[in-house]
Amino acid sequence: MSMATQGSSVTARLARWALWCAVRHWPEQNRAWGLALAAEIDETASAFETVRWSLGGIMLFTRSVLSSAWAWMKLPAGSSLSGGVDGPGGPSLLPRRSRVFTAVVVAAAAALLILPEGREAIRTVRSSWQEYRQSNSDDGTLNELGVRAEREKDAGTLAFVALRSRDSRRAEDLMERAIGLDPEFIWVYGSRNRSWPNSEPPKVQWLARLQAADPNNAVPYLLEAYQAAGPDVEKRYFGHGAPEDADFEALESNSKWMELMERAYGSLRYDSYFQRDVQLTRKVWNRETNLSPLVVLSGLWSHGIPNLLNLRIFADVEIHEAQKARAAGDLKRAESLLNRVNTFGVRMTDGSETRIEKLIGWAVSLKADKELAALYSSAGKTEDEQRAMARLNEIDERAKEMRYAHNPAHSATALDFRKMARLVQSFAILCVVGAFAAIMGILMVELWPNRIPNAHAVWRKAACLMADYGPAALLVGSVGFLMSFLPFQRAFEEYRALSNGLPDQERLMDAMWGLLEIPEYMTGANASVSTWTIITIALTALLLFVLVHGFLHSRRTAEKPA
Amino acid sequence: MGVRIRLSKQTLQVLDTLLARPGQWLHGYSLSQSTGIPSGTLYPILMRLDKLHWLETRWEESKTPGRPPRHLYRLTGTAREWAREEIRVAQEQHFWKPAEHEA
Numbered sequence: 309m310s311m312a313t314q315g316s317s318v319t320a321r322l323a324r325w326a327l328w329c330a331v332r333h334w335p336e337q338n339r340a341w342g343l344a345l346a347a348e349i350d351e352t353a354s355a356f357e358t359v360r361w362s363l364g365g366i367m368l369f370t371r372s373v374l375s376s377a378w379a380w381m382k383l384p385a386g387s388s389l390s391g392g393v394d395g396p397g398g399p400s401l402l403p404r405r406s407r408v409f410t411a412v413v414v415a416a417a418a419a420l421l422i423l424p425e426g427r428e429a430i431r432t433v434r435s436s437w438q439e440y441r442q443s444n445s446d447d448g449t450l451n452e453l454g455v456r457a458e459r460e461k462d463a464g465t466l467a468f469v470a471l472r473s474r475d476s477r478r479a480e481d482l483m484e485r486a487i488g489l490d491p492e493f494i495w496v497y498g499s500r501n502r503s504w505p506n507s508e509p510p511k512v513q514w515l516a517r518l519q520a521a522d523p524n525n526a527v528p529y530l531l532e533a534y535q536a537a538g539p540d541v542e543k544r545y546f547g548h549g550a551p552e553d554a555d556f557e558a559l560e561s562n563s564k565w566m567e568l569m570e571r572a573y574g575s576l577r578y579d580s581y582f583q584r585d586v587q588l589t590r591k592v593w594n595r596e597t598n599l600s601p602l603v604v605l606s607g608l609w610s611h612g613i614p615n616l617l618n619l620r621i622f623a624d625v626e627i628h629e630a631q632k633a634r635a636a637g638d639l640k641r642a643e644s645l646l647n648r649v650n651t652f653g654v655r656m657t658d659g660s661e662t663r664i665e666k667l668i669g670w671a672v673s674l675k676a677d678k679e680l681a682a683l684y685s686s687a688g689k690t691e692d693e694q695r696a697m698a699r700l701n702e703i704d705e706r707a708k709e710m711r712y713a714h715n716p717a718h719s720a721t722a723l724d725f726r727k728m729a730r731l732v733q734s735f736a737i738l739c740v741v742g743a744f745a746a747i748m749g750i751l752m753v754e755l756w757p758n759r760i761p762n763a764h765a766v767w768r769k770a771a772c773l774m775a776d777y778g779p780a781a782l783l784v785g786s787v788g789f790l791m792s793f794l795p796f797q798r799a800f801e802e803y804r805a806l807s808n809g810l811p812d813q814e815r816l817m818d819a820m821w822g823l824l825e826i827p828e829y830m831t832g833a834n835a836s837v838s839t840w841t842i843i844t845i846a847l848t849a850l851l852l853f854v855l856v857h858g859f860l861h862s863r864r865t866a867e868k869p870a
Numbered sequence: 871m872g873v874r875i876r877l878s879k880q881t882l883q884v885l886d887t888l889l890a891r892p893g894q895w896l897h898g899y900s901l902s903q904s905t906g907i908p909s910g911t912l913y914p915i916l917m918r919l920d921k922l923h924w925l926e927t928r929w930e931e932s933k934t935p936g937r938p939p940r941h942l943y944r945l946t947g948t949a950r951e952w953a954r955e956e957i958r959v960a961q962e963q964h965f966w967k968p969a970e971h972e973a
Binding site (some may be wrong): 344350351352361363368 | 902912937
C-alpha cells in the first residue's frame with residue numbers, strides 16, 4: 309500500500325467516524341435521516357467522496373440541531389419537543405410564555421443594565437446597600453489602578469489611590485512615589501488622615517516636610533499640634549463640666565502643643581487642601597469613568613482636616629488668657645489676643661472648602677467678637693463695640709443661613725434626591741426580585757418533570773407564575789431603575805464636568821446620602837418596623853391578588869354555558 | 871393538483887432523476903451521483919419531499935453483516951403527476967432545464 313493510499317484511508321476513516329459521532333447525537337425527531345445518510349457512506353468510491361459525503365452529513369446535523377433548538381426555544385419552559393410533560397394527575401401546568409420570549413425579555417433587561425449608565429447605577433446602588441463601605445472588590449480596583457499608575461508614572465493617580473487605599477503601607481509607598489514624581493502633590497501628606505476603621509493620623513515626618521513646603525499654612529501645624537496633645541487635651545477639657553483655671557493652666561503647660569497652635573493661629577493662610585483633592589478626584593474620575601462612585605468619593609469623605617475641637621480649645625485658652633489680661637487691666641494685650649483669635653476664625657472660614665470648617669471658623673470668630681464687644685464696652689470704646697457687634701450679627705446670620713441650607717429637612721435638592729432615591733431603590737429591589745423569581749421559576753419548571761414528579765400543583769403553578777412574570781418584572785425594573793437613576797447620573801456628570809467647588813460637592817453628597825436612606829431602613833434602628841411594614845404590604849397585595857383572581861375566575865366560570 | 875410548492879433547481883433535478891425510473895427504488899448515494907448534488911443539500915430536499923408525502927421511503931436490510939440498513943426512495947403515484955407538471959412549468963418559464971445527458 310502506497311503512502312498516499314494509506315493517508316487517504318486514514319482520512320476516510322476519520323470522516324466516517326465523525327459522521328457516526330454526529331448520528332449518535334442527532335436530534336431524535338429526524339435521527340432516521342441521519343442514519344440514512346450515514347448508511348450511504350460505505351458506498352462512496354474514493355476517500356475524497358467519503359470526506360465530501362461526511363461533511364454534507366455534518367452540515368445536515370448542524371442544521372438539524374439548530375432547527376431543533378429553535379423549535380425547543382419556541383416552546384414554554386418545562387416542555388419538550390417530544391410533546392410536553394405529563395404529571396401524575398394529567399398534563400402538567402406549563403408557563404404561558406415561550407422560551408424565546410423569556411430569553412428576549414431577559415436579554416433586553418441585561419442589555420440595559422450592561423450599558424455604562426446601567427453599570428454606574430448598579431455600582432452606586434450596590435454600594436449604598438453596603439452602607440458605602442469600601443469592599444474587597446473596591447480595594448482590588450484601587451490596587452489595579454495603583455499598579456497602572458506606577459507603570460505609567462502618573463503622579464496624580466498615585467496620589468488619588470494613596471488617599472483611598474485601606475492598606476496604609478501601600479498608601480505610604482504610593483504617596484512617596486507620587487511626591488517623588490511631582491513635588492506639587494506634597495499636600496497629600498496632610499490629607500491622608502483616615503479615622504476609620506483604624507485611626508491613621510499623618511506621620512510627624514510627613515508634617516515636617518509639609519510645613520517646610522507650605523510654611524504659611526496653619527493646617528500642617530494644627531495637624532501636628534493635635535498629635536502633640538492627643539486625647540489628653542480633650543480629656544482635661546471635658547473631664548468635669550466647664551473648664552476651670554486649673555485646666556487652662558494644664559493645657560498651657562503643654563509647651564509643644566502651645567507652640568504649634570500659636571504658629572497655626574499666626575499663620576497667613578488656612579488651607580486643608582480639600583479643593584486640591586476635589587480637583588484631583590475630578591481629573592481621575594473623568595479619565596476612569598468606570599470607577600465606582602464610592603471609590604471616587606471615599607477619599608473626599610476621609611479627607612483629613614485638622615481636629616476642630618482641638619482648634620476651638622485653643623481659642624478658649626486664648627480667650628481665657630485675654631480675660632485674665634483684661635482683669636489685670638492690660639486691655640491692649642487682651643485686645644491683641646482676641647484679635648488674633650478673630651483673625652484666625654475669619655481666615656479659616658475664607659480658606660476652607662467644607663461647611664464644617666467654615667462653621668467652626670465662624671464659631672471661633674464669634675467667641676472672640678463677643679469678648680471684644682464686652683472689652684470695648686467696659687473700656688467705653690463705643691464705635692469699636694458697635695463694629696464688633698455688627699460683625700457678630702453678620703456671622704450669626706451667615707451661620708444660620710448655612711445651617712438652614714445644610715439641614716436636609718430644608719434643602720430642596722436633598723429632598724428631591726430623597727424622593728428619587730426611593731424610586732431608584734424600589735426599582736432596584738424589583739430587579740432583584742424579578743431576576744430571582746425568573747431564575748427560580750425557570751429552574752423549577754425545567755427541572756420539575758425529572759426531579760419533583762409528585763410535587764403539588766400549587767407549587768407548580770407558583771413556579772409557572774414566576775417563570776412567566778419574573779422576566780417581565782426584571783425588564784420593567786431595569787427600565788425604571790435606569791430612568792429613575794438619571795438625576796443621580798446627571799449629578800455625577802455635573803460633578804465631573806464643572807470646576808465649581810462646594811456647590812457641586814454638596815449636590816453630589818445630597819445624591820449619595822439620598823440613596824443611603826433606604827438601606828438605613830433595613831439596617832438602622834427601625835429595621836424591624838420597616839421589615840414588618842414591608843411584609844404587611846406584601847401580604848395585603850397578595851391577598852388582594854388572590855381575591856381579584858378568584859372573583860374574575862368565578863365570573864368567567866359562571867358566564868360559560870353548561 | 872395537490873400541494874403547490876416553490877421548488878428549487880436542485881429539487882427539480884432530484885424529481886427529474888426520480889421520474890426517470892418511476893417505479894424503481896433509489897439509494898441516497900446513487901441519487902447524489904446522478905444529480906451531482908452533495909449530501910448536505912440532497913437530504914434536506916428528500917426530507918422536504920417526504921414531509922409533503924411526495925416520497926415513498928423504506929429501509930433495505932443490509933446484505934453484508936455489520937453494515938447498517940440503507941434507505942430507499944421513490945416518488946408516490948400522485949407525486950409523479952405533480953412532479954411532471956412542476957418540471958413542465960419550470961421548463962416553460964425557462965427556470966430550469968434538465969441536464970444534457972438526461973434530456
